[in-house]
Amino acid sequence: EDQVTQSPEALRLQEGESSSLNCSYTVSGLRGLFWYRQDPGKGPEFLFTLYSAGEEKEKERLKATLTKKESFLHITAPKPEDSATYLCAVDNDMRFGAGTRLTVKP
Amino acid sequence: EPEVTQTPSHQVTQMGQEVILRCVPISNHLYFYWYRQILGQKVEFLVSFYNNEISEKSEIFDDQFSVERPDGSNFTLKIRSTKLEDSAMYFCASRLGTGYGYTFGSGTRLTVV
Numbered sequence: 662e663d664q665v666t667q668s669p670e671a672l673r674l675q676e677g678e679s680s681s682l683n684c685s686y687t688v689s690g691l692r693g694l695f696w697y698r699q700d701p702g703k704g705p706e707f708l709f710t711l712y713s714a715g716e717e718k719e720k721e722r723l724k725a726t727l728t729k730k731e732s733f734l735h736i737t738a739p740k741p742e743d744s745a746t747y748l749c750a751v752d753n754d755m756r757f758g759a760g761t762r763l764t765v766k767p
Numbered sequence: 768e769p770e771v772t773q774t775p776s777h778q779v780t781q782m783g784q785e786v787i788l789r790c791v792p793i794s795n796h797l798y799f800y801w802y803r804q805i806l807g808q809k810v811e812f813l814v815s816f817y818n819n820e821i822s823e824k825s826e827i828f829d830d831q832f833s834v835e836r837p838d839g840s841n842f843t844l845k846i847r848s849t850k851l852e853d854s855a856m857y858f859c860a861s862r863l864g865t866g867y868g869y870t871f872g873s874g875t876r877l878t879v880v
Contacts, residue, residue: 755823
């Protein structure tokens with residue numbers, strides 16, 4: 662059974678249109694939740710690690726938050742260069758979700 | 768910035784042949800991983816390696832696969848008797864310890880013909 666579920670599978674935004682990506686997890690005793698960005702044909706690039714509910718981390722237009730059951734990746738005023746697949750994983754089992762493919766149109 | 772290096776970037780092999788994919792993890796990292804990604808699909812965990820032994824492996828990582836850290840710097844994935852369905856991008860990753868993020872290499876694209 663998948664321990665990490667990401668939604669939506671794909672998201673198309675206009676430049677400047679803020680939105681959120683979701684990562685739901687079912688593990689107990691979370692050791693850490695990771696967010697990654699993957700561009701086509703490249704390896705995943707590390708963005709954030711979150712360890713406990715209530716924690717938030719920011720990087721440029723991205724902010725990641727964590728609750729006891731899910732994590733959100735908020736994208737504020739996205740630009741076309743934010744287009745990528747965003748992946749999450751829990752440290753407990755090293756397995757990634759299927760990802761959200763984000764497309765930002767100019 | 769330290770990086771994980773993978774070679775070759777692309778390998779084409781005949782079905783039934785053996786291939787070795789090579790990785791040089793970041794030098795002070797202690798945990799090493801192989802993942803694969805079939806075109807258009809999710810990143811799939813294959814195996815984790817710590818303290819010179821496999822710490823966990825997925826159901827994909829059967830007897831066809833093996834990993835080795837032959838010296839202090841290299842980490843290899845061997846695939847015996849390759850099949851068409853082994854065609855994928857293979858990523859190596861390393862990290863300093865549990866709770867730290869993984870650093871991924873740029874991958875080896877394996878094509879089995």
